[in-house]
Amino acid sequence: MTGKRSITLLAILVSSLFFGLGTAHAGEGVEGTAKADKLTSCVEPTPVMRRRHFEFIEHQRDLTVHQGIRGSKHSLAGCVDCHARRDASGKPVPVNAEGEFCNTCHEYAAVEFDCFMCHSTVPGEK
Amino acid sequence: MSSTSDQGRRDFLKKAAAATTTVTLAPGVVLHTLQAQAEPRTTPVTDKVRWGMLIDTSKCVEGCNDCVEACDQENGLDLVNKPEGADDALWERQRPQWIRHVKLKDNMTGRITNLVMMCQHCEFPPCVDVCPTGASFKRADGIVMVDRHICIGCRYCMMACPYKARSFIHADVAEKLTRAPRGKGCVESCNFCVHRLDNGQTTTACQDACKHQAIVFGDLKDPDSPVSKALKAYPSVQIRDDLKLNTGVRYTNI
């Protein structure tokens, strides 16, 4: 066993430990299982989304809560619906779980967000 | 602005008209249920509609809890679990509830009345008056609700509500529904199943669940709506009418 391989193994072991902490009951998301994986771009061009997604969501949140406008392209439910991956058993994985869509970027940028204090983290009931 | 929203309403009615069913509620009172295809709203709600409810206490049955259970499921209240280590009796007084069954006895005659209480969706809601941030607000269509994004959890609205209709979320909520977001530290109450209305439905969960048809829901501003017709046909009261809040929920046979 080479040193490199054992480090990789260790990394996997350690990270799975963290997965266990972060998402108690959901498995790891499987690559390519999110709806977004099959699309070429989000509801706006990717650079725009990267820079301004929170503005879109915040604007939409006021429209939805105060004016009742639902299901528009900037809705948070839409984000979750499209970006949530599924685990090996086909169960949706929370978008804010370790290594999942929302978490990876926000972790990297060290930006806290509290959408999911209240909002559902998996695609919703219809 | 009103003309565009009118257009939206007309479009919606046109789409819904195909699937209209009729239920006879009482002699002369006919309930038209619009079994609409779920069409999410694209235009702002307007004050051309005012959602309201009539509860016929003579039809509300003691021991029946159907509407409460339906509300709990519809709005994810059954997902709010007792925290580990919490005292059972205390938690009962801390967990959220939107609609509740109440049994009354007249002090003089001993007559028993059964009814359900929930947010009365006042035209002049005291909870909205006192809220420091404006999180407690009344939508144009008369629904009183909480914008959780700006609620700071001060509970002044709960102090001010004459109907004790509001609940504070005392603990973390692990699982929540997409249609009913919920988190620790905010206040909430009945919102007439606003997600249903915004998605083109015209009934509330409690109304659908009531097999005794004690709950009639609809647009108070539409003279042909079942709730308007019923209100016109029968004498009804507002609870605590002395406060002149012009509630959206009315009661008959109290």
Place this chain on the structure above:
Amino acid sequence: MKKVHFSEWGLESPRYWGLLALMAVIVAIGGAAAWYMEHNGHWVTGMTNQIVWGTPHVFAIFLIVAASGALNTASIGSVFEKKLYKPLARLSGLLAITLLMGGLAVLVLDLGKPDRLLVAMTHYNFKSIFAWNIFLYTGFMAVVAVYLWFMMDRRFNKHYRPVGILAFVWRIILTTGTGSIFGFIVARQGYDAAILAPMFVIMSFAYGLAIYILVLMFTYKIDGRELGDKVLFRLKNLLGVFAAAVFYFTLVYHITNLYGTENHEYEAFILLNGGIYTFLFWVGWVFVGCLLPMALVYHPTIGKTRGGIIAAAVSVILGGLATVYVIVIGGQAFPMAMFPGKTIVASGFFDGVNGQPFLYSPSLPEVLLGIGGMALVLLLTFVAIRVLQFLPVSLADEVVDPHHAKS
């Protein structure tokens, strides 16, 4: 009158730092309690969907009310031009600010979402008395700070009276606002009364002065400064008047209530059969808060001893906490009258079945948070008097009394 000299609190270092450390520990315990409640959620407290404001609010409202009362001595000096009170003004202004800070800290830490304080500063509903109070509180601190600055800075000394008058008017509005938080609540029988606003003003006079007297006596005693009977007796007599005034408002509040049949049940709850609330009303509010301090203060011999004066001030404070407890929690515990002429015999959501009051028992973290707020007041005060010249070097009779000075 001789020229009054001020100096920093000259306590020797070990004692000073020891005192500060003690306060800091109590503040830290309060902070830990707040963190514990926030982290878990309010289920760890005794607060429920029926009793939505609990012990933290009792402490917070007590401190906020006392804050405006603490400004009294300064106001009497600069607004009403009473010479004797002028040297007392600096500490008075300081306590007004620190008490308000302590009270607000407790209030804010009990919010469901204390992290959203910024939201409270950026979103306003101007119909809410709570929102007005945010301005009243912050404005009060600013006005009193300017007042203190003008008093302590020789260059502006001649201008301090107008600021003093502004601070005086502001404090009256502030306590009226705090009282109105309850007075404006039409839903609950115990609250819906305009008299609550002036009653809160008079309560503030008593509580603020009681705290002022204790802090003054403590800081002087421990620092070996002289505090003459002239000043102290004047203050304690005033405390007696304020305690009597609270008693008077209590009488009027309940007698007017008793006149209306609709309030009989509420009055019976507070005055006769409300259990802990009835006990706290008679023993705490009326006896300890009003009658006992009056008796102590005006007693021909006890009233002239330091111990008697301390006992009277402590008594006003304890009685004051009981008063606020009865108002805040007793007012919520009494079931709301939703169906006049009917009794609720069953409810799925605690509606006061058969007229039973709502249950509440304070939890330890709530009490610790409140006490932490009180310690914060003292901590801030002790720091301020150490670094700036708030305390007159001496308040001996010959210093404060013009006639003494002449002879």
